[in-house]
Amino acid sequence: MDLVLIWFVLIAVLWTGYLVLEGFDFGVGMLLPLLGRDRGPGSAPAVPGQRSTSTEDRRRTLLTTIGPHWDGNEVWLLTAGGATFAAFPHWYATMFSGMYLPLLLLLVTLILRNMGLEYRHKRTDATWVRRWDVAIVGGSVIAPFVVGVALTNLVVGMPMSEHFSGETAYTEFSGSVLDLFTPVTLLGGLALTALCLTHGAHFVALKTRGPLRQESRTLARVAGAVAAALSLVLLLALGADRGTVASWVAAGVAVVALVVSIAANTKGAERLAFAGTSTTIAMVVVGYFLMLSPNAINGRDGGPALTLEAAASSSLTLTIMTWAAVVFTPIMLGYTVWSYWIFRRRLSVDHMSRTDTRTEEMVG
Amino acid sequence: MDVLELARWQFAITTVYHFFFVPVTIGLSAIVAWYHSRWIRTRNEEHLRMAKFLGKLFTINFALGLVTGIVQEFQFGMNWSTYSRFVGDIFGAPLALEALLAFFLESTFLGLWIFGWGRIPERLHAATMWIVHIGTVLSAYFILAANSFMQNPVGYRINPETGRAEMADFLAMLTSPVQLAAFPHVITACYMVGGAFVMAVGVHKLRTVGADAKGGALADRRMYRHAARLGAVVTLVAGLGVVISGDVQGKVMTEVQPMKMAAAEALYETPPEGECAPFSVLTVAGLGGEDPTHVIEIPCLLSYLGTGSWDGQVQGMVELENEYRASFGDGELTRADTYIPPIAMTYWNFRLMMGAGFFAMAVGAWVLWATRKDRVPMQRWVGPLMVLAPIATILGHSFGWIFTEIGRQPWVVFGEMATHTAVSPSVGSTDVWISMGVFTLLYGALAVVEVRLLLEYIRRGAEPFEEPRLVTDDEPLAFTY
Numbered sequence: 001m002d003l004v005l006i007w008f009v010l011i012a013v014l015w016t017g018y019l020v021l022e023g024f025d026f027g028v029g030m031l032l033p034l035l036g037r038d039r040g041p042g043s044a045p046a047v048p049g050q051r052s053t054s055t056e057d058r059r060r061t062l063l064t065t066i067g068p069h070w071d072g073n074e075v076w077l078l079t080a081g082g083a084t085f086a087a088f089p090h091w092y093a094t095m096f097s098g099m100y101l102p103l104l105l106l107l108v109t110l111i112l113r114n115m116g117l118e119y120r121h122k123r124t125d126a127t128w129v130r131r132w133d134v135a136i137v138g139g140s141v142i143a144p145f146v147v148g149v150a151l152t153n154l155v156v157g158m159p160m161s162e163h164f165s166g167e168t169a170y171t172e173f174s175g176s177v178l179d180l181f182t183p184v185t186l187l188g189g190l191a192l193t194a195l196c197l198t199h200g201a202h203f204v205a206l207k208t209r210g211p212l213r214q215e216s217r218t219l220a221r222v223a224g225a226v227a228a229a230l231s232l233v234l235l236l237a238l239g240a241d242r243g244t245v246a247s248w249v250a251a252g253v254a255v256v257a258l259v260v261s262i263a264a265n266t267k268g269a270e271r272l273a274f275a276g277t278s279t280t281i282a283m284v285v286v287g288y289f290l291m292l293s294p295n296a297i298n299g300r301d302g303g304p305a306l307t308l309e310a311a312a313s314s315s316l317t318l319t320i321m322t323w324a325a326v327v328f329t330p331i332m333l334g335y336t337v338w339s340y341w342i343f344r345r346r347l348s349v350d351h352m353s354r355t356d357t358r359t360e361e362m363v364g
Numbered sequence: 365m366d367v368l369e370l371a372r373w374q375f376a377i378t379t380v381y382h383f384f385f386v387p388v389t390i391g392l393s394a395i396v397a398w399y400h401s402r403w404i405r406t407r408n409e410e411h412l413r414m415a416k417f418l419g420k421l422f423t424i425n426f427a428l429g430l431v432t433g434i435v436q437e438f439q440f441g442m443n444w445s446t447y448s449r450f451v452g453d454i455f456g457a458p459l460a461l462e463a464l465l466a467f468f469l470e471s472t473f474l475g476l477w478i479f480g481w482g483r484i485p486e487r488l489h490a491a492t493m494w495i496v497h498i499g500t501v502l503s504a505y506f507i508l509a510a511n512s513f514m515q516n517p518v519g520y521r522i523n524p525e526t527g528r529a530e531m532a533d534f535l536a537m538l539t540s541p542v543q544l545a546a547f548p549h550v551i552t553a554c555y556m557v558g559g560a561f562v563m564a565v566g567v568h569k570l571r572t573v574g575a576d577a578k579g580g581a582l583a584d585r586r587m588y589r590h591a592a593r594l595g596a597v598v599t600l601v602a603g604l605g606v607v608i609s610g611d612v613q614g615k616v617m618t619e620v621q622p623m624k625m626a627a628a629e630a631l632y633e634t635p636p637e638g639e640c641a642p643f644s645v646l647t648v649a650g651l652g653g654e655d656p657t658h659v660i661e662i663p664c665l666l667s668y669l670g671t672g673s674w675d676g677q678v679q680g681m682v683e684l685e686n687e688y689r690a691s692f693g694d695g696e697l698t699r700a701d702t703y704i705p706p707i708a709m710t711y712w713n714f715r716l717m718m719g720a721g722f723f724a725m726a727v728g729a730w731v732l733w734a735t736r737k738d739r740v741p742m743q744r745w746v747g748p749l750m751v752l753a754p755i756a757t758i759l760g761h762s763f764g765w766i767f768t769e770i771g772r773q774p775w776v777v778f779g780e781m782a783t784h785t786a787v788s789p790s791v792g793s794t795d796v797w798i799s800m801g802v803f804t805l806l807y808g809a810l811a812v813v814e815v816r817l818l819l820e821y822i823r824r825g826a827e828p829f830e831e832p833r834l835v836t837d838d839e840p841l842a843f844t845y
Binding site: 060061063064067068069071072074075077078079081082083084085086087088089090092093094095096097098100101103104107108110111112114115117118119120121122123163170172173174177313314316317320321324325328329332335336339342343345347350351352353 | 423424426427428430431432433434435437438440441442443445446448449451452453454455456457459460461462463464465467468469471472473474475476478479480483484523528530531532534788789790791795798799802806810813817820821837838839840841842843844845
């Protein structure tokens, strides 16, 4: 296998890692208002206008399930960006300058969401917590949507034209921001958001005890049905246009895995359910990359595409990067797995600490 | 403003802002790790309390350093796509390695440190913060290597077929003379920031506890006094490292970027053969070069700083401009039609950088003196001084960065690519206006939030000692969101 292809595969792996891992972070963020609501009798807030302690504890439990991990999960995106820059500079340059405003939106939502996750628990006053909740929930909905739109654009094709740098031709985005939002790219955004929600609900079912676990399973059923419908339409729409035998296989596996996952969730097989949505997300990425190959960005309406060959770095750079990846990726995976192992226990609202200043200020 | 100017402003704003938080992260992580390990060795309760207290301040700061870093990585592609195409083969590799080797390490192990109380064996737990620190230093190495390539491109060749720069020798790029000089300079300056921060917090809390503390407050006083003095020592020792590494860097700069050194000194004419170059401490009139404007000069010092010899030859800007025109063409590459960078910016940022550093070192020395033999400096002006000292170290970084980046102009990659050719052709000025506006507002708001939060946590101070122990499955966790 030549180096260009290896790096194309590795970038697909990085996107898979990002969307599988941060995918459930996004899902947990979206679940905050859905699961983080007290339904029990007799638990009205002590102070009018304040949230009840139970609501707050539920939200804290949800956030604590991803607490030690979300930051590391996000690095997959940064690595995907950096690896694209190193291995396919033209891809990085064309994609990021071409999708300027959507990328801006993604960066702003990621910033606000991260700040929310880091700062929400630093103070206890209700306004502070509520504002950061908005940032977390908003970011968790918008970020996967924008990523879905962006990746779908690569597959359906972006309007591009040829330019010359000296004697070398390269393709450059030549549309406007409105060209990036078509029915099918919007569908891509919606499908990914719904998948992340389902994936997140499966993760919460796997990581919690008590009512949270039950409620997230119930919710996962609804979310899973929506995600399955959206994904099916999306993959059919993209496949009709760009499908290859291999991409149809990947799309098929994605849909089957999702159906298995929904069934497993209903039966209470939480690990299988989580593995199922992980597989679905991975297979969607695989399908996307199969529909891209041998291009890095497809052209729209018969316009020029950016081919992988033209986008790639020199073989020396690719060789160095390959060795770095061979040596360091196992180490990185090793400690990532270790950190998930350390924090493997299920959490319940009873695990939330009470000894800190939080509770006093809540009452006072 | 056109796209070029907007993109440059945006890069300056986001980079300088990002770099307010990075040095605190690098310097403070080492001190938190040190306190945590000290506690395991000495079982001194105050050390654990300080580790946790400073650790909280660390996480508040880390959050902003991280989110502003995401923008940094993406804006090369957003605003500077021609640049990214031209040097991606070389410039992308350290960025990718930074993510793979450093970001994962920092993020994963910081998660382990924050949530690991009562879950990880204590030695391993203390090690996680050291690993976070190693991650931050590695990250700095890679990003500086990428920047050093822009200052002094080595280990590459231009491929005539593709018209872009390609990697020829990765190791040479990672270990270029500029990189080997810049890395220790930046890292020691980061320790200086961490030291000054801990010193300032320590002195402030020491004054709050007061000189006449009794009972339990005595332990607090001992603890904060220790932090104040530790911070002061770190500031001084690191400051010494900054001076030494800065001296080395000056010589490398004179060698590979003589124009930057000349601009930093507003040195127009090369001194006649056999005469040394003076260092100007202060200039009052304009920096136009028409009149003798340097009012305070130290004879021959520039020669020494630039070459290591008191009578070394330092080239002036006029001579260098002629040389560059001869080798790079007559202004063809540059929009401004000159190879001389903006002189006032380089001249003053160079001096502000050094002034800020020396000021912080002086404060560090004073704190050691003022806290000797259990003394507590209660004078009214000490409060503002403790606010100024860490800010000075952070601004010193910013001045240094502005100096080194402005001094590189009109090049984005020295000798290879002019800045004005590097912008994204497909991006209009409206787009850049929008993003610059959004980032400026967002960054401004976040800065206010962070500073207020930091002050609140500093005011609360270290929490009482609590014996750490492994928690069982059913009891509340030591740390939750």
